[in-house]
Amino acid sequence: MADAPTVTDPTDRTGPAGPAAPPTDAVRRHDPASRGFASDNYAGVHPEVLAALALANGGHQVAYGGDEYTAHLQEVFRRHFGPTAEVFPVFNGTGANVTALQAVTERWGAVVCAESAHINVDECGAPERVGGLKLLTVPTPDGKLTPELVDRQAYGFDDEHRAQPQVVSITQTTELGTCYTPEEIKALCDHAHQLGMAVHLDGARLANAAASLGVPLARFTTEAGVDILSFGGTKNGLLLGECVVVLSPERVRALLHLRKLSMQLASKMRFVSVQFEALLAGDLWLRSAEHANAMARRLDAAVRGIDGVRVMRPVQANAVFALLPREVSERLQKRYRFYFWDESTGEVRWMCAFDTTEDDVDGFAAAIAEEMASGA
Template sequence: MADAPTVTDQPASDAERRHDPRVRGFASDNYAGAHPEVLAALALANGGHQVSYGEDAYTAHLQEVFRCHFGPTAEVHPLFNGTGANVTALQAVTERWGGVICAESAHINTDECGAPERVGGLKLLTVPTPDGKLTPELIDAQAFGFTDEHRAQPQVVSITQTTELGTCYTPEEIKAVCDHAHQLGMAVHLDGARLANAAAFLDLPLARFTTEAGVDILSFGGTKNGLLFGECVVVLSPDRVRGVPYLRKAGMQLPSKMRFVSVQFEALLTGDLWLRGARHANAMARRLARAVARIEGVRVLRPVESNAVFAILPREVSERLRKRYRFYFWDEATGEVRWMCAFDTTEEDVDGFAAAIGEELSAYAG
C-alpha cells in the first residue's frame, strides 16, 4: 500500500500546461489567473483534516476579518460564485411575492440567465439609467403598487458598486438610495463584484459606503481581484435578513471544503492585497483611456472610475482587433466595446494593446 502524501510532498502531475501564460486579453478581469499570494494561502490551508461545510478554523476566523472592514455586526457566508451570492442575498431579504428594483443594466438582469427570477422566484423591476446608477427618483418609477395583490411587491433595491458601466457611487449617493428605500419599507442589496475597485477609486474604507451608508446585505466578489474561486454574502443588518445558511444550501452554494474559500479571503483582506490589486487594475484602465484618447477614430464614452474602459471605434476595426486581443462588444447596435483591466495587467500590456488599436485604425483609414 502506498503511503499517504504529506503536506511537504510535491508529487508530479499528469496535467499539462495548455495555454501561453504570456497572452493577455481585455475582455474580463475574470480572465486573469489567481494571485500568487492567494495560491500560497491555499497551500497553507491544505493538508490534514478540517471539519467540512464551514465548521473549520479558517471560516471561523473569517468572521473577524470581515468585521474589521464592515463593522462588528457583519456576518459573512462564503459560497461558490457571484450569481449564487446575488440570488442567495436577494432571497434573504424578500418574500416569495417580492420584487427587486434594479437598474436595467444590472448584472442580475442582463447576465445571470434569469437566475434571480428562475431560481430565486423574484420579479426584477428594472429602471433605465444613464450611468448605471439608481437614485431615489429613479427608484420611484417602480416603487408603487404596495398592497396590490396583482403586482409583485417591491421589497428590495439592488445596486451595483462599481456599476456595470464602470461608474462609482459616492457614499452620499448610496446613503440617499438606502434612506429612501428604508422609508418605503424596502431593504438594500449591493452587488459588490468590484467593491474593491470602488474603494480604490473613492480612497475610502469599505464600511464608509456600505455599512455606514445603510446597505443591508451585499455580495462581495473575490475572483475579479485575484481569487481562484469563491464569493461571499455579507449580512450588515441582521434584523432585516433571514435564512442565509438555509438558502445557501438549498441554492446549491454550500462548499463542502469551505476552508479553501475562506483562506483566500483571509489572504485578500487581512492585509492590503485587495486594495493593491484594485488600485493597480484601476490605474491600468486610466492608462489605457489616456492612450486611446490620443488615437484618432477612438472615442471613450464614459468616465473611467474603475477598471473598465468603454469606447466606440469602427466595427470593422474592432472585429480585426479582437483577433489579436480578446474583448467584448458591450452594445452590438452601436458598436460600443468594453475593455477590462485586471490585477495582473501590466503597463506593457496596455501600451501594446493601444499600439494595436492605432495600427488597426491606420490600416482601416488607409
C-alpha cells in the first residue's frame, strides 16, 4: 500500500525541474496571523498539501486526467470507498454537485432535497439552470431528510405533467452542522431505492462527519447504499478541487462527457489529484477534520458560559450556530469575520478550520464576552 506523498525539501527545485526558481515579484498582502470564523474556506492550504503540489511539479504529464497521479488516485479512493468506486476530480463543490446529479437523472428528472440544502440555497440556481434539474424541496428542522419527509415530494411517478423524482440528495454534514448517522442514511437509501430513486450525497464536509461519528468513510456512504457523492477537499486544507465519486456504476451514465460539458475537466489534473492523494493516502484528512471539530467544541463550551449567548443547534462537527444581540454581532464583526446565518432572527454561524488554534478560539470567546459586557 503506497504511503502519502512526502517531500524532504519542497523548496529544492534543482534537478529535472530545472534550476532554482527566480525571485517572484509578488508581495504578501495579508497578515498570515489573521484568523476569522466565517468559513473553513477562508483557511489557507495545509503545508502537507503544498508539499505534494511541489512533488507533482516539473516535467510533463499527460493532460486532462491521463497523468500518473490521477490514475493512482483511483486506488487511493478505493481504500476508503470499496473496490468498485470510481473517482472524477473536478474544480469545485457546485461543479461536483451539478455533474453528479446530471449523471443520475434523465432530462425530465427532479431531485428531492432539504429546503436548506446547499444545492437549493447557495449554488445560484446552477442545478436548475446548468443541470436542467427541478429541485423538490422539503422543510426540515435540523437539515436532515427522513423517509417520511422524502415522501412529501416522491410521488407522481407516472404523471407526465410533473418532473419525475429520480434522486434524493442529502448533505453530510448538513448545512445546519448536524450529522446523519450511518443508520439514518441506510434507511434513506433503502427507501429511495424501493421507489426506484438514486441517492446523492453532498460531502463538502464529509471528513468532518466521519471524524464526528468515529467511523470509516465507507460506513455511511458505500455500505449505507449511497450511489454517488461529491467529496470535498477545499474545506479540509486543499488549494482547490473536489471529486465526484461513483459508488454504484450501474446507476451512473456518461460522467466523462458530463464533466467536460459542465466545464469541470481540469487540463493539468495532476495538481488536483495529488492533493487528494496527500489528503487520503495517509490520515491527513482525519487529523485536519478532528482538529476543526475539536475547536468548534471548545468554542461551544466557551460561549455557553457567557450570559446572553445562546447556542442554537447541536455542535456535531466544525460549526457553531449562536444567537446574541444583533448590535453585539455587528461590533464583533469589526474584530473577527463571520456571517449572519438568519438575518430575520440574528442567528450567526461560526466555523472552525484545520488551522484554527486554541488561542484563536479563546481570543474570540473573550471578545464575545467583552462585547456582551458592553451591552447591546
